[in-house]
Amino acid sequence: MANILVIAEHDGGQLKLATLAAVSFARQVAADTGGTFDILVIGETVGAVAESLRPYGAANVLLADHAQLQHPVADRYARVIEAVAQSRGYGIVVGAASTFTKDILPRAAALLDAGMLSDVVGAHQEAGELIFKRVMYAGNVIATVTLAGDLKFLTIRPAAFAPAVAGSETSPVVPIPLATDQLSSFAEYGGREAKVAGRPDSTEARVVVSGGRAIKNAEDFERLIGGLADALGGAVGSSRALVDSGITPNSLQIGQTGKIVAPDLYLAVGISGAIQHLAGIKDSKVIVAINKDADAPIFEVADYGLVADVYTAVPELTAKLKP
Numbered sequence: 001m002a003n004i005l006v007i008a009e010h011d012g013g014q015l016k017l018a019t020l021a022a023v024s025f026a027r028q029v030a031a032d033t034g035g036t037f038d039i040l041v042i043g044e045t046v047g048a049v050a051e052s053l054r055p056y057g058a059a060n061v062l063l064a065d066h067a068q069l070q071h072p073v074a075d076r077y078a079r080v081i082e083a084v085a086q087s088r089g090y091g092i093v094v095g096a097a098s099t100f101t102k103d104i105l106p107r108a109a110a111l112l113d114a115g116m117l118s119d120v121v122g123a124h125q126e127a128g129e130l131i132f133k134r135v136m137y138a139g140n141v142i143a144t145v146t147l148a149g150d151l152k153f154l155t156i157r158p159a160a161f162a163p164a165v166a167g168s169e170t171s172p173v174v175p176i177p178l179a180t181d182q183l184s185s186f187a188e189y190g191g192r193e194a195k196v197a198g199r200p201d202s203t204e205a206r207v208v209v210s211g212g213r214a215i216k217n218a219e220d221f222e223r224l225i226g227g228l229a230d231a232l233g234g235a236v237g238s239s240r241a242l243v244d245s246g247i248t249p250n251s252l253q254i255g256q257t258g259k260i261v262a263p264d265l266y267l268a269v270g271i272s273g274a275i276q277h278l279a280g281i282k283d284s285k286v287i288v289a290i291n292k293d294a295d296a297p298i299f300e301v302a303d304y305g306l307v308a309d310v311y312t313a314v315p316e317l318t319a320k321l322k323p
């Protein structure tokens with residue numbers, strides 16, 4: 001039997017949809033093993049996030065709400081997870097793979113001397129033991145592994161689990177008492193640089209438009225890639241070539257060493273399709289490529305391809321999409 005704790009992720013009081021994939025994972029493992037799952041919401045004045053998670057079948061929605069938790073300072077959040085996991089005796093603590101969980105969960109696992117697996121894409125029980133599948137080598141290998149110890153920390157790939165659907169029953173919200181001295185930390189929150197305002201995050205968006213080395217400068221990127229993304233209500237992304245040349249910020253990079261995306265529609269604009277880029281987009285439902293080189297490797301994975309110069313094709317496409 002595995003009782004599971006799901007760590008909810010939110011930004012400015014807005015639940016990150018990937019959390020519902022982690023809930024889906026927890027639901028499946030709890031059902032397979034005869035256990036239950038709880039969801040933990042951490043932050044300041046995040047009662048509404050907890051409320052929104054009540055219809056997803058958790059035994060409890062736990063709410064760690066405290067002024068010291070206004071920003072996700074990793075060692076504070078890790079200490080909350082440590083306290084909750086210790087006092088309530090879970091077998092698994094899980095979150096959707098993201099920058100947030102990469103920062104926080106390994107710290108919490110270390111505090112509890114527990115093992116950790118990242119990028120899990122499947123789990124099943126065999127002879128009473130939980131067996132996990134996880135992605136390795138940029139998605140080219142799927143490893144089948146077990147994790148020793150009574151407490152396991154995991155991150156799951158959101159694309160591998162359909163988001164949980166709300167039901168009619170609601171779970172109770174249970175406040176977690178926290179003392180201020182329990183949350184003291186050597187780290188203080190200094191600030192956060194906002195990403196491109198007004199556009200969705202590429203890891204959550206249904207449409208992602210990405211630009212590659214074909215784009216010559218930041219103005220062209222904003223005009224061509226930003227313009228097409230806006231016409232489709234989508235997010236923007238970029239290959240590493242543009243990040244390395246300073247045209248796009250690191251936060252836009254998609255691929256093995258960037259973000260992993262799984263939109264309904266991925267548009268690769270002037271991107272060659274190097275394996276390191278493909279590692280970040282292979283879970284996309286439909287891939288469309290625009291490239292002037294008919295032999296570019298991206299066309300081997302693209303569902304639809306257009307051999308054209310992006311400087312003429314993209315403005316034309318964007319103009320046609322505008323009402």
Ligand SMILES: Cc1cc2nc3c(=O)[nH]c(=O)nc-3n(C[C@H](O)[C@H](O)[C@H](O)COP(=O)(O)OP(=O)(O)OC[C@H]3O[C@@H](n4cnc5c(N)ncnc54)[C@H](O)[C@@H]3O)c2cc1C
Nearest residue numbers: 212213214239240241255256257258270272276292309310
């Ligand atoms: C360890 C490691 C990790 C990496 N991680 C990542 C990663 O996370 N993400 C990532 O993206 N890369 C990553 N890379 C880099 C990767 O190998 C490639 O170098 C990079 O993806 C190439 O980017 P690109 O396709 O934009 O550029 P290029 O490979 O130079 O391709 C540009 C494409 O644009 C086309 N083109 C040029 N001009 C036009 C035009 N006017 N109209 C239409 N098409 C045009 C060309 O035909 C070409 O196909 C990594 C590399 C290493 C070694």
